[in-house]
Amino acid sequence: MKLPxxxxxxxxxxxxxxxxxxxxxxxxxxxxxxxxIHPRNKLDADWVRMTAQDVNTTFMTGSTYLEALSxxxxxxxxxxxxxxxxxxxxxxxxxxxxxxxxxxxxxxxxDKVIGVTGTKGKSTTASLIAHILxxxxxxxxxxxxxxxxxxxAVADKQPTWFVLELSAHQxxxxxxxxxxxxxLDITQEHLDYYPDRVTYIAAKGSMTRYQMNDxxxxxxxxxxxxxxxxxNSHAHRHLWSWGPATDAAIWEDxxxxxxxxxxxxxxxxxxxxxxxxxxxxxxxxxxxSLVGVPSTIIAQAIRSFQPLPVRLEKVGTYNGITFxxxxxxTTPEATIAALDALDTPDQNASAVGSIILGGHERNADFHSxxxxxxxxxxxxxxxxxxxxxRIEQTLLSNEPDFATTHxxxxxxxxxxxxxxxxxxTPPNSICLLSTAAPSFxxxxxxxxxxxxxxxxxxNYRNPSQRRINQ
Numbered sequence: 001m002k003l004p005x006x007x008x009x010x011x012x013x014x015x016x017x018x019x020x021x022x023x024x025x026x027x028x029x030x031x032x033x034x035x036x037i038h039p040r041n042k043l044d045a046d047w048v049r050m051t052a053q054d055v056n057t058t059f060m061t062g063s064t065y066l067e068a069l070s071x072x073x074x075x076x077x078x079x080x081x082x083x084x085x086x087x088x089x090x091x092x093x094x095x096x097x098x099x100x101x102x103x104x105x106x107x108x109x110x111d112k113v114i115g116v117t118g119t120k121g122k123s124t125t126a127s128l129i130a131h132i133l134x135x136x137x138x139x140x141x142x143x144x145x146x147x148x149x150x151x152x153a154v155a156d157k158q159p160t161w162f163v164l165e166l167s168a169h170q171x172x173x174x175x176x177x178x179x180x181x182x183x184l185d186i187t188q189e190h191l192d193y194y195p196d197r198v199t200y201i202a203a204k205g206s207m208t209r210y211q212m213n214d215x216x217x218x219x220x221x222x223x224x225x226x227x228x229x230x231x232n233s234h235a236h237r238h239l240w241s242w243g244p245a246t247d248a249a250i251w252e253d254x255x256x257x258x259x260x261x262x263x264x265x266x267x268x269x270x271x272x273x274x275x276x277x278x279x280x281x282x283x284x285x286x287x288x289s290l291v292g293v294p295s296t297i298i299a300q301a302i303r304s305f306q307p308l309p310v311r312l313e314k315v316g317t318y319n320g321i322t323f324x325x326x327x328x329x330t331t332p333e334a335t336i337a338a339l340d341a342l343d344t345p346d347q348n349a350s351a352v353g354s355i356i357l358g359g360h361e362r363n364a365d366f367h368s369x370x371x372x373x374x375x376x377x378x379x380x381x382x383x384x385x386x387x388x389x390r391i392e393q394t395l396l397s398n399e400p401d402f403a404t405t406h407x408x409x410x411x412x413x414x415x416x417x418x419x420x421x422x423x424x425t426p427p428n429s430i431c432l433l434s435t436a437a438p439s440f441x442x443x444x445x446x447x448x449x450x451x452x453x454x455x456x457x458x459n460y461r462n463p464s465q466r467r468i469n470q
Contacts, residue, residue, distance in 0.1 A: 004073035004097060005031045010088075011078025012036035012043055012061075018149035019076050019101050020050065020057075032057045035068035072096060076104070079169035082193055098173060102166065105143075105150035106176040109162060114287050115177070117166045117207045118184025120334040121280045122146075124272070125182060126165040128284040128305055133161055135301035136293045144170070146308070161291060168203040169193065177210040180290060182283050183229055185222040187333050193362070201225055208233035218286045220279065238290070240282050248286055250278050259285055265299040272305070273312045274341030310450040312338055315457060320427035322350055323457055326434035327450040330359070332369040335436035342430055343376045351377035353429030356417050356453075357391055358384030359437035366391050369436055370398035380407045380424040382417045386441045414442070414449070418456035 007023060009016050012034055023030055034051075036043060040061045051057050060068040069075060069091040075098050077083065083098075092098060106113065116126040123146040130147075133140035143150045144165030153162060164178065186204060194200040208217055208229050215235035219226050220242070230237060240248040247261035255267045257278070270281055285298050293301075307313065310327040317323070326338045335357070343352040355378050364387075373381070373395065383391055388410055395402045402408075407424050411417035421431040433453050443449040 003030075003099070006033050006072050007031070007074045007076060008033040008035055008068050008072035009076050009078070010035050010068070011081045012038075012047065013078060013080060015080075015101050015149050016078045017044065017046060017050075018152045019078070019104075022101075022104070022151035022154060023076075024050075024054070024057075029056055033060055033068045033072055034058070035060045035065040037062070037065050069096065070094070074099065076100060077173075079167065079172075083172055084193075084195060100170070100173060101149060101151050102164075102170045103174050103176065105154070105164075106174065106178065108154070110176050111179050112158075112160065113162045113164050113178035114180040114182065114291075115164045115166050115207060116182040116184070116283075117168075117171065117186075117204060118182075119187045119331060120329075120337065121184045121276065121283075122165045122167070123328065124277065124308055124311060125184060125280040125284050126163050127308060128280065128302070129182075129287050130163040131305050132284060132288040132293055132298055132301040133163070133291065135304065136288070136297045138291065138293070166207060168200055171206040172203040174206040175210060177206065177208055177215070177233075179215050180287055181207050181211060181215070181217045181233070181235065182287050183207065183217060183219040183226050184279065184283060185220075186225045186229070187223070187331070201228070205229055205232055208235065211235040216290055218283055218290075220282075222279070238286055240286060248282065250282055257282060257285065259289060259295055259298070262295065264295055265302055269299075269303055271303065272307055274337055276337040276340070310446060312341060315454055318457060318460070319422060321353070321422065321425045322430050323421075323453075324430055324432045324434075325450055325453055326432060327439075327446040327453065329434040329436060330438040330446065332364055332366050332436045335434040336369055336372045338432060338434040339372055339376055339378075342432060343378070350428060350430050352432050354378065354380035354382065354421050354425040354431045356382045356384065356411075356421070356431075356433045357436050358386075358388035359435045359442065359449075360440040361387040361390070362438065364437065366394040366436065367398060370394045374399045374402065377429070378406075379426070380409070380420070382409050382411050382420045384411060384414075384417060384435065384442060387437050391436070414452040415456045415459070418453065418460060422460055 009019050040059050066087040069087055077100055116122050130140045130142040139159035140161045141153050141159045142163050143153055146165050209232050211233045213234050217230055217233045217235045218238045219230050220240050239246050242250050249258045257264045288298050310325050313325045315323040315325050329335045329338055409420045425431045439446050439449040
């Protein structure tokens with residue numbers, strides 16, 4: 001690997017640190033510029049440790065960090081840095097080379113990569129694929145947002161397969177596609193990051209655009225967007241369906257999943273909540289089958305799979321209220337799926353009595369969520385900044401009487417939101433954290449949001465509080 005120097009690492013978070021380790025291990029004397037909007041003393045402490053003796057690395061941080069671009073010959077852009085900010089676009093027009101961690105990794109290992117993309121379900125599907133392969137004693141490593149950064153895997157003993165979760169941010173500008181591409185449903189997302197939906201879909205398109213004749217793509221006819229991405233691929237196409245239209249299918253009437261025209265697993269055996277998770281299981285099963293895992297092992301692995309933390313995870317029951325953590329739900333569609341999974345008309349099961357919504361504003365459309373809430377058992381809506389006010393406006397425009405039939409509360413902190421849940425959620429019902437928006441207006445990431453939610457539950461200062469069960 002030869003990159004023109006100086007090489008700028010743009011964005012010094014988790015992936016930027018991984019890129020530094022990789023580049024420095026590849027070339028101890030490579031001239032590096034490390035650029036980030038945060039002052040150097042606010043960066044992860046590991047940066048000080050790693051670069052203490054590194055005379056070939058220069059930091060450019062704080063408000064002037066983008067000045068590093070014009071001083072560079074190559075820029076490795078972290079996915080959190082928008083490619084559409086003027087300084088980045090100017091550097092591109094000036095002929096400076098842009099690459100990314102995803103590109104560098106795929107250049108070396110694309111033949112061993114099973115890539116997973118979609119608006120929701122990526123983490124569960126990628127984790128399940130890795131679990132199935134490992135159950136079959138096939139060495140596999142989980143990479144991406146849910147695993148380790150791809151370039152960190154290069155130093156390890158090479159597995160047979162890498163399972164790589166890929167967002168649109170990580171796919172933007174990539175000119176190599178993975179050997180096996182798993183395409184889940186794609187809806188609107190990240191409209192604060194991309195100038196329009198067309199550009200967002202084009203970024204996702206890198207997943208299949210550069211596939212070759214001996215590659216594979218797994219998909220369903222879930223949307224026109226998915227079909228367009230598949231149409232751009234030269235790979236073998238593997239279609240699954242809802243119902244017996246194909247030999248890989250989810251037969252809801254018979255409550256089973258079929259693979260290669262034969263029974264794979266009964267739906268009641270799958271340890272994942274929600275109708276939407278059936279699509280994740282179907283996709284993962286097909287990917288594992290493509291690399292040679294027998295159906296009996298696939299079914300065994302599905303049964304033993306542990307649901308991901310903070311994805312419809314039961315926290316516990318307190319004061320007669322059962323709390324569920326769905327911190328990974330950062331789109332309206334994901335929250336609708338959570339309501340579909342938990343909000344049941346069965347009189348013997350708890351229904352959702354309250355929900356916490358809101359977070360970072362990225363111009364999502366909340367009308368479908370408003371319609372779903374109107375039809376649900378939810379009677380208390382707790383709204384977080386900054387998008388909380390717009391969610392309330394959407395609820396009222398969808399149903400003018402909503403404010404008289406529901407309790408709507410704005411909370412500036414997670415502690416206040418949880419207190420409102422304790423005070424306004426009916427006994428023997430569910431309080432659901434499923435914000436339909438990302439965390440960035442209040443928290444560093446979904447993990448910090450989840451911790452704040454759980455801490456607030458445990459720290460609630462009602463003298464009558466007692467934990468009933470978990």
